[in-house]
Amino acid sequence: MNDLIHLEVITPMGMIYQDEIHSVVLPGSEGEFGVLKGHASLIASLKSGIIDIEKSNLDHELIAIDSGYARVDEFKVTVLAKGAVWIAGSTDSEIAKNLDKAKELIKSMSSDNAALAATFSKLDRR
Numbered sequence: 001m002n003d004l005i006h007l008e009v010i011t012p013m014g015m016i017y018q019d020e021i022h023s024v025v026l027p028g029s030e031g032e033f034g035v036l037k038g039h040a041s042l043i044a045s046l047k048s049g050i051i052d053i054e055k056s057n058l059d060h061e062l063i064a065i066d067s068g069y070a071r072v073d074e075f076k077v078t079v080l081a082k083g084a085v086w087i088a089g090s091t092d093s094e095i096a097k098n099l100d101k102a103k104e105l106i107k108s109m110s111s112d113n114a115a116l117a118a119t120f121s122k123l124d125r126r
Contacts, residue, residue, distance in 0.1 A: 064102035
């Protein structure tokens with residue numbers, strides 16, 4: 001049985017992520033929420049934070065966003081973000097560089113110290 005859902009993360013600069021995934025946790029304005037295939041349709045506002053993607057092989061990938069909206073239906077999640085940084089790379093230095101960019105993006109959007117600490121904790125576990 002195929003339990004994958006399609007995820008797209010789009011910024012004004014274009015598509016930064018697109019894949020078939022197992023699940024995703026999004027930083028909703030009212031709190032984090034997870035999405036699996038078959039989720040009820042909804043549109044949610046997103047606050048600055050981390051998108052935690054669980055891939056089909058159960059590895060995790062992270063994308064930092066500053067704010068945006070998510071459109072969810074049974075088979076697809078589309079995130080429209082004002083700004084986003086995919087924390088990925090082929091070398092440790094490339095990942096570290098993207099991690100620093102992600103921290104700067106989040107820091108520029110949030111004045112809530114507790115939210116910043118929680119977000120940075122997720123990033124540092126990467």
